[in-house]
Amino acid sequence: MSSIGHIGERLLDGIRNTCHLAAVVWTLLRLAATPHYWVRTVRAVLVRQILFTGVEALSFVSLVAFLTGVAVVVQIQDFITNLGQRAFLGPILVTVIVRELAPLLVNFIVIGRSGAAMATELANMKVMREINILEAQGVDPLTYLAMPRVLAMAVSIFGLTMAFILISFVSGYLSGFLMGSGDAPFLFANSVLIGLHSKDVYNLLTKTLLTGLLTGTICVIEGLSVGGSITEVPQAATRAVVRSIKALFLISAVVSVLTYF
């Protein structure tokens, strides 16, 4: 096949995969918007998944946020203080932490920690024919397995990102204060709030909820795409992680461009 043909085939594959992904996300959102699908077993899966993806990841995300705060906020604070441009502290922090770093790092952590696990779990269920066992009991795998997991992923990423932002700012401020370059707490908070615009809220919601939905859906699709062989399970997990990271960067770039230019 010619190189142009090869590129064309890859492009068509990409378009097909994107359409499939969009169709699954749309189906899951429609299911989620239908109250009668929210039976007690589905609610229980949602709670369990939020516990696993969100609550259990909180300590690790807090550690990363704390260290990020120390590393980034201190440097920015110090740099701006040296330039005598302290009024820019808030806007720069919002640009670096809120707009990009927090959603990106939290998504990375969740993809590595929960996305891979979710794809592996579902792939194992498929190999063990447990999806058929669910269907045989009148339990729709899409409603019971996919929908709550995907929503839990989105909600968890949003919650963890909020925690990340808060912890990184607090740790950054405290570090700067201890190093003698900090303002009073209310001045620091005020400078950050001045830097925040409504666009940032939209940006943050998109980079957490949308990426969460896409990551969850990709992991579900890849997990359930395996055939009957156990050797396909790690391959599915790898594909899920790689596709999720690709989607994350693509969404981050597109949303940043659409929001701020």
Added chain:
Amino acid sequence: MSGAVPILEFLNVSLRPASRDGAEMRDIRLRLMPGDIALVRLELGNESIPLADLAMGLIPPDSGSVMFQGKAWAHMNPDREIRLRSRIGRVFNEHGWISNLSVPDNITLCERHNTLRPEDDIFEEAESIARAFGLDDIPAGRPAAIHPRDLRRAEWVRAFLGNPSLIVLERPTLGVSIEHIPLLIRTAVEAASGGSALLWLTTEDPVWSSESLNKAQRYEMRGGLMQPPEGSRHG
């Protein structure tokens, strides 16, 4: 009774060997009314046949039609299919558990998912069925941690929970002590007298020759055909 709708009906159902695992089924005809029990003796060396999956509409036949409560699986919308499958209890031939759920959660999943019954009621009924099968209680813990003998009986509990319309038993006595088999037979007969229909696939002589099941329709699988036993055809 003439106006009653059959619970399960196979109308000239055939499945080509290539369709699944090399199993072939030809021209299967079966009608189960409420209260009927069909015993199907499986051919040695060909025990894994997809009769249960066909009965539950999980795989479509290559020709013919499988009807559940008067309607062909092939003509149902997905929501109705799912709703009707919740009215079927089943013991699976091989692995029949969701690994990441505990055994009690596995047993009660269908009822908790598809009904509004209070959970206490469901667990109470499950415990009562478990006692009928000689279990002191429902085994706790994940399926992988439970002894296969107890796990099989726990699967019986799941199949009979919630008074299903149809109960499909795929070699349910495999790996079970012989003294527990009459308990299953007795419960099966009671379920049938309560209006359920039973499709029981077996290779076990104690089941096939049980006098308690002498009213059951009997069939033998031979080379993809499901036929009445030799003796009954000639007699």
